[in-house]
Each structure stands twice: as C-alpha cells, then as structure tokens.
Amino acid sequence: MTxxxxxxxxxxxxxxxxxxxxRDRFSGVTKPGFLAVSDVxxxxxxxxxxxxxxxxGAGKTSLISILAGLCLATEGQAFVYGYNVLSDFRxxxxxxxxxxxxxxxxxxxxxxxxxxxxSGYFGLNHNDNWIDEILSNLGLxxxxxxxxxxxxxGMKRRVLVAQALVHRPPVIVLDEPTAGVDVDLRRSLxxxxxxxxxxxxxxxxxxxxxxxxxxxxxxxxxxxxxKIIALDTTQALLARVGGxxxxxxxxxxxxxxxxxxxxxxx
Amino acid sequence: MSTSTIDTxxxxxxxxxxISSGFRTLFYKELLRFWKVSFQTIAAPVIxxxxxxxxxxxxxxxxxxxxxxxxxxAFLIPGLMMMSMLQxxxxxxxxxxxxxxxxxxxxxxxLTPISHREFFSAYVFAAVVRGIVVGSAVWLISFxxxxxxxxxxxxxxxxxVLATSxxxxxxxxxxxxxxxxxxxxAFQNFLIMPATFLSGVFYSINSLPPFWQxxxxxxxxxxxxxxFRYGFFGLSDxxxxxxxxxxxxxxxxxxxxxxxxxxxxYKLRT
Numbered sequence: 001m002t003x004x005x006x007x008x009x010x011x012x013x014x015x016x017x018x019x020x021x022x023r024d025r026f027s028g029v030t031k032p033g034f035l036a037v038s039d040v041x042x043x044x045x046x047x048x049x050x051x052x053x054x055x056x057g058a059g060k061t062s063l064i065s066i067l068a069g070l071c072l073a074t075e076g077q078a079f080v081y082g083y084n085v086l087s088d089f090r091x092x093x094x095x096x097x098x099x100x101x102x103x104x105x106x107x108x109x110x111x112x113x114x115x116x117x118x119s120g121y122f123g124l125n126h127n128d129n130w131i132d133e134i135l136s137n138l139g140l141x142x143x144x145x146x147x148x149x150x151x152x153x154g155m156k157r158r159v160l161v162a163q164a165l166v167h168r169p170p171v172i173v174l175d176e177p178t179a180g181v182d183v184d185l186r187r188s189l190x191x192x193x194x195x196x197x198x199x200x201x202x203x204x205x206x207x208x209x210x211x212x213x214x215x216x217x218x219x220x221x222x223x224x225x226x227k228i229i230a231l232d233t234t235q236a237l238l239a240r241v242g243g244x245x246x247x248x249x250x251x252x253x254x255x256x257x258x259x260x261x262x263x264x265x266x
Numbered sequence: 267m268s269t270s271t272i273d274t275x276x277x278x279x280x281x282x283x284x285i286s287s288g289f290r291t292l293f294y295k296e297l298l299r300f301w302k303v304s305f306q307t308i309a310a311p312v313i314x315x316x317x318x319x320x321x322x323x324x325x326x327x328x329x330x331x332x333x334x335x336x337x338x339x340a341f342l343i344p345g346l347m348m349m350s351m352l353q354x355x356x357x358x359x360x361x362x363x364x365x366x367x368x369x370x371x372x373x374x375x376x377l378t379p380i381s382h383r384e385f386f387s388a389y390v391f392a393a394v395v396r397g398i399v400v401g402s403a404v405w406l407i408s409f410x411x412x413x414x415x416x417x418x419x420x421x422x423x424x425x426x427v428l429a430t431s432x433x434x435x436x437x438x439x440x441x442x443x444x445x446x447x448x449x450x451x452a453f454q455n456f457l458i459m460p461a462t463f464l465s466g467v468f469y470s471i472n473s474l475p476p477f478w479q480x481x482x483x484x485x486x487x488x489x490x491x492x493x494f495r496y497g498f499f500g501l502s503d504x505x506x507x508x509x510x511x512x513x514x515x516x517x518x519x520x521x522x523x524x525x526x527x528x529x530x531x532y533k534l535r536t
Contacts, residue, residue: 015536065536068376068377069376069377069535070373070376070377070535070536071535071536072531072535072536089379089381090379090381091379093377093378093379094379096377098377100370100373102370104369104370104371104373104374105369105371106366106369106371106374107369108298108299108302108303109298113298117291117294117295118374118378119291120288120290120291120292120294120295121288121291121292121374121375121378121379121380122288122378122379123287123288123379125290125291129271130271133271163374195273198273199273
C-alpha cells in the first residue's frame, strides 16, 4: 500500500478565547475556547482530486492551516506524504503547495521576482525554466516584469497559484481559489489544475461552488462544525439524492445532521 | 502543450529531494526590500545625521570640551554614526515583519521549509547590513566637516556588528509582538529613542550629575556607543572590555528570547 498523500489523525483544534485578560492568565482561569476542528481523521491517496466542502466556519481553512503548519493542532497529528508536519516539517512543506484563500502579495516585487524569491525559499535557485512554464500556463508571461501592486485581482490570484507551484509539489491545496474570479479565469484555472492532477499531483480543494466540486472531485468530505459528516466518492454522494446534483446532496446532508453545538466549549 | 514539464508525471517521492537552505533567499529578500526604497531607508537617515552635525557641531563646537584635545565635532561623529546604525538596524526587521503580517504575505515564508533559526538569522543579518551601510554613509558625509581617523578598527567593527545585531534582534521581537503600526511606533518612541538619546550620543556621561551617570550605566545602548567611540579615539567613559561583556551579554539574552518566541510560533503559527 502506498503512503497516503495527506493524512489527518484525530486532529482537533481549539482557538483560545480572545477575551482572556491578563488577570485571567495570572489567576489561572481558562475561558472556554472555540472548537474549530473536532477529532477529524482522514486519508487522501496519492493522485486523488479531493473536495473538502462545508459552510463558512466549518473548519476547512483550519484543517488546511494545520496541514501547512500555519496553525498548530491542539490534538492529533497531520502528515504529508508520510512526513509529520511538525517533526518533519522541512520534507512535509517541500511536498506541499498551498494557494491561500486571501489575496495576499508583496508590493515590493514584480511577478518574476516574487516567483524567484518563493523558489529560493525552497532552496531552488536555478528554477527559471519551470517559472517560465508556470507563467505561460497561467497566462502571466506578459506580466512577468509588472509590479505586484499594479496587477488586477484576477492576475494576483494567478500569481498565488504560481507561487504554490514554484517548487513542483506533489500535493497541492487550493483554499477557495475561485472566490470572486471571473468565468474565463475559472475555466483556465480548472483546466490547468486538472492537467496537474493527470500528471500525478494530488489536489485538495475547498470551494463553495458545488458544481465545480461535482465536475472535478473524485471524492468529497463534508464538514460541519468541525466534524466530518459525510465522506464518499462524488458518485455515491450524488446517488444518495438520485443524481439530483451535488448541491442537493449537500443541502440534504447538512439538514439531516443534527445541529452540532457550534463553538462548543472545549 | 503536451511536451511541457507540467504534463510529465510529477516526482512523487520527496524523500530523496535534498532540502537546501532557503536562508540565503530570505536574507537577500530582506536586503532587496530596503535597497529598493533606499531613498527612504539610507538617504533619509544620512541627511538627518548631517543636519545634527551642522546644527550641534556648529553651535557647540567651542562650548563643550569632552576628552581634552578632541574637538566636539569629532566626538559627535561616532555617536551619530552609532545612533543611525541602531535606529536603522531596529527599523529593518520590525517594519518588514509588521508589514508582512498586516498585509498577510508572511504566509509565503511560513509555508516553506525555512526553520526558525534561519528565519532569525536572515532578518538579523539584513538588519546588520542596513545598519552598517547607513553608518558608513554617515561616516563618509562627516568628511565634509572633519576627517576623522580610526584608532582601533577592530573595536569599531566589533561594536558596529554587535550593536546592530542587538537592534536587529530587538526589531525582530518588536515586529512579532506589535500587531499594529501605532504599537510599533510606541515601541520606537518610548523605548528605542530615549535609550539612544540618553546614552551619550551628544555628550560624555561623565559630564552628567552622579544620578544620571548611574542611570546611564544601566542603559545597554550606552556601552555600544562608548565602545564604538573607543575604537575612534582610544578614549572612552568606561573600559571597552567592560562594554564588550555587557553588549555581548545583552545580545545573548535577546537572541535566546527571540529564538524561543520563534520556535513556539508566537503570533506566527496560531
């Protein structure tokens, strides 16, 4: 059996209460935090196109942040290609490319500088051929020497994707990559990501556009209040509602699950 | 399109992929960041130092006598060099970190295999470079006023590196601690500025009343300026060896603290 591309092992995450005052800290009083992820275990195999769906605040981004090492799990362990994201962080991060949800950029640099720097962070200092190829595939070649500040929102989004791919990671995580993106870019982005998937990259996608998930993902997990409430192949999920579409299945599953106490004190 | 690398099967095993260090790139990026706005990061502090020289040196030249035969302008130059170095070494990591945190682009560094020690070194080394570039520029400008010779170059360089390192580490800690720009400027205005101004940039602390002399001896910045000045004149308020011990001790304590914060993911990894 091959190593799973991504493995979450009993992951829980509680965010500390932001209202904790200095007096609380000294007196040892702990205010209940916010439970964002609750005992999630999940394995994603190599080469899968996997969808992580759920309403806002369900814990999708927290789970991805734990995988990327941006956020520390309160309990449990996470692995990328079998590498623990904490104890083997160098290899785990080398294997992972993340497209963040927020449209962030460094206003000091041009597109090419941004990608060269990102590549250098991974110790890849002679990576121009690959950078050129990503630029051309994302339609960014003529913007290569433009400062990040002057790019439109859609172009900035493409650079975010390019940054995540600069070290050719086998596992790619896309956190709502098409939020606020026009139809053209959305199409070209999915065409590109599908090609990467066919070449063997494992894709983990979160999105609120369920028709996208339906068309692309082989398997889907649905999260609600930090728990996995459904985990199956897209076909099987569709079959539950007689093939009426993923949106229908989503609404059904969300409704059928009793409302878990959101933000339950941990 | 079918011939592109993108469509060739991806290298799935990463165990054999050597992870070389991203430190060099982060260090280079931090240098590039201030170099791209060098008008603001180098020219501006040099002009400020030149103005201090014009005003103070002209006004006080014949009124203050510090170390016997040494003219006041000569006394002032190492102090101004060190003050500019300290302030700029502090600014480099603190403003870079707070900007990256406020805009969110620090995530690009946090997603990479760069370790907390590499992160620390890159920010602090860049601070040292900026401090020394500004200090050297102030020194060059000072030749318009007076040609200052260096008595012991070794002491000058030692204190330049140690002092800018201290401020680099302090800037890193401030950049981690502060969440907003106004908190950072409070740090700068209420801690860094008073500590540098009350450290003997403009005067010898021997000319202060006993109480303020005693207070100055508790200010670590005083030792950086005093030791640095010893390198120029072979004269100082306190022994350069004592200054070396104090300054090294402060650097070690701050480095330990900063590394602890970074290793714990303080305000970086929630």
